[in-house]
Amino acid sequence: MSNIIITGAGTGMGLSMTKKFLANDWHVIMAVRNAAKAEKVYQELQDQYGDQVAMYQVDVSNGQAVAKFAEQVNTQYNQVDTVISNAGIFTGSLLHELSKEAWDKTMAVDVKSIFLMTKAFVPGMMARHAGNIINISSVAGLLGDYNMPAYNAAKGAGTNLVRSMALDYGQYGIRVNNINPGATNTPMFQGNSEEVKAAYRNDSPLKRIAEPEEIANVAYFLVSDQASAITGQNVGASMGYGIWTGQPKQ
Incomplete structure (x- = not known):
């Protein structure tokens, strides 16, 4: 049984990916920021999948916390595949x-966490000459948006980071890719007003927003052997956001 770590696994896209991989016989290690909030869903998953699923509380933007998490995981499991x-x-x-604190927190959670998780687990993949790394980025990492300078900057960093990582680790049989969703029907998105949610739906070429399960499907494909030739890519799953030049309809 292959082992996968998913951060932010207690809700939204992370939870959908957890369910997708569990349903396909993977062992899923859930990394969550607040274990108490995720306890109910974790118990439900345990009732269905037993020891096929495990959960750890870890702040993935904190170096010491990630190092402790890696020590626990590497002690418990013989390898981490993805x-x-x-x-x-x-x-x-x-x-x-924008406050300095808000800027730093965005960079820490959205960029530094990728650095820390890769640093912790890629050496084992290198030793085995096999592995997959997927980072959930955003269409906001490919283009600019109004009122999103920190978010655009953080996701933009991930856009190029994936290329660098793919170049460096390809020789070890490790594939590295980003998924770039647009608006997705997660609890965070549902916190918007009905007007904002309608605007996102109406502006999409498909006239809807993505479901978390659709992002999970892309992640599962990228990890599979069917995607064996894909690395260093920013894979869009945005309902068509990012394909328009911005010019008016004629």
Whole structure:
């Protein structure tokens, strides 16, 4: 049974990916920021899958916490085959109104966590000459948006980081890819007003937003042997966001 770590696994896209991999006989190691909040869903998964699923509380933006997590995982399991860095936060503000603390937190959770998780688990993949790393980025990492300077900058860093990682680790048989969703029907998105949610749906070429399960399907494909030739890519799963030049309809 292959082992996968999924960060931000207690809700939204992370939870959908957890369920997708469990349903396909993977052993899933859930990394969550707040174990108490995720306890109910974890118990439900344990009732269905038993010791096929495990959960750890870890702040993936904190170096000491990730090092402790890696020590626990490497002691418990013989190897980690795939890491999906899904944990992330959204920060919206004009740049001059953004606090230093908000900027630093966005960079820590959305970028530094990828660095820390890779640093912790890629050596084992290198030793085995096999592995997959997937980072959940955003269409906001490919283009600019109004009132999202920190988020655009953080996701933009991930856009190029995946290429560098793919170049460096390909010789070890490790594939590295990003998934770039647009608006997705997660609890975070549902926190928007009905007007905002309708605007996102109407602006999509498909006239809807993505479901978390659809992002999970892309992740599962990228890890599979069917995607064996794919590395260093920013794979869009955005309902068509990012394909328009911005020019008016004629």
